[in-house]
Amino acid sequence: MADPVTGKVASYAFWGHDGRALADFWAAALGWRLTQEYPDENGVPVAFTVTDGTTTYIFYTAKDHRPPNWPAEELPFHLDLSFPDVAAAERRLLDLGATKPEHQPGGEYWTVFLDPSGQPFCVSAAT
Structure with a gap:
């Protein structure tokens, strides 16, 4: 029997102006599937689950979402x-709607991109 006070991460949650567009971006970027939609109290879908079967992300629509002010402010995550193939992945991510900011602190080790909500993420070679 599992220890009753040992937890595990069930999913990771992200917010953006358009949760569905963000879910579509990340599903395509990772080669995962959008598997479920969750409606608000009016029946409008506002949360969208993307998974590979082992890890789950949930993307929420937040009308007042503001992207992080990076690099002026530190990121919480x-x-x-x-x-x-980093070069192929970078081309694909840009085609999917990611942007590549001018500020690139990773040198030859990683490249920073912004997802459609403005959230930074990094890309590097598989090790």
Whole structure:
């Protein structure tokens, strides 16, 4: 029997102006599937689940969402992604709607991108 006070992360939650567009971006970027929508009290879908079957992200629509003011302010978190072919992944992410900010602190080790909500994430080579 599992220890009753040992927890595990069930999902990771992200907010943006358009939760569905954000879910679509991340599903395509990671090669995952959008699996479920959750409606608000009026029946309008506002939360969207994306998973690979082992890890789950939930993307929420937040009308007043403001992207982080990076790099002027530190980030509370960000995702680090790795790909076997970084150049191909970078082209694909840009085609999907990511943007590449001018500020690139990773040198040759990683590249920073912004997802459609303005949240930074990093891309590096798979190790």
